[in-house]
Amino acid sequence: MIAKLKQFIQARTHAVSPEDKAHQLSLAAATLLLEVVYADETLNESEVALLPDMLKNTLHISIEEAQDLIKEATLIRGNATSLFEFTAEINQQFTLEEKQQLLLAMWRLAYADGELSRYEDQIIRRCADLLYLKHSELIQMRNIAMEQR
Template sequence: MIAKLKQFIQSHTQASSPEEKAQNLNLAAATLLLEVVYADEKLAEAEAALLPEMLINTLGITPEQAKSLIAEAKQARHDATSLFEFTAEVNAQFSLEDKQQLLLSMWRLAYADGELSRFEDQIIRRTADLLYLKHSELIQMRNIAIQHSSQ
């Protein structure tokens, strides 16, 4: 535990190149999206199919980069101790609109299989809190996702 904390602190205090910062940000966003996908402990086909699309649209990356990022995010998710290590990176670099877009992507993934589990809801709400988003923004993004999933 102490070793992980030390590694986390060192990784955030070292000066990074712009490419490393972008990669860390993409990994943080991908891991948060992956948290939603695995929140209900079952990987729905609709969620697995939508995840690369969400990464491509949210982060502006190529399909090949999305595939690679998903693999890296699975490992990061496995090694993580909390959502904070990912939301801290997002808070440092995302604008309000970017955070809202990420939250919208999380809601869309949660509703991709046609139902929202309580675990998916909890992860998204916790993430919104850690991203300092208002409850009204959380609800607004959820409503947009619901409208989108019903079309």
């Protein structure tokens, strides 16, 4: 009886509302996009300006929500140990098309300053691998981003 009570209490304390789950997913995506922005260790104005729009379009949220996410993701990013903790959440919830749109947003951010650093390229490729996207999808999204410049 006591064991069942403990299980019940643990289940109740670990229950996550759908809103919290959606927020965690958005936060994971925002953090991955921030990784691209900070990858070359140069905070470029064009990348910073484009980030809220990328979040708005990718996650279908308002600009205000995107700016709040950026602030929160900036704090979380500093404490992260790997990209896996963010991509695992996205893999569970995003469709293939949503993953591709996230990857496209990453490429667009990387090219926002007019050049692609090797660190931006590495982050994006690592994320694509962790999101189980094919190499052809990676290249396709890169080509689309290059055409949209």
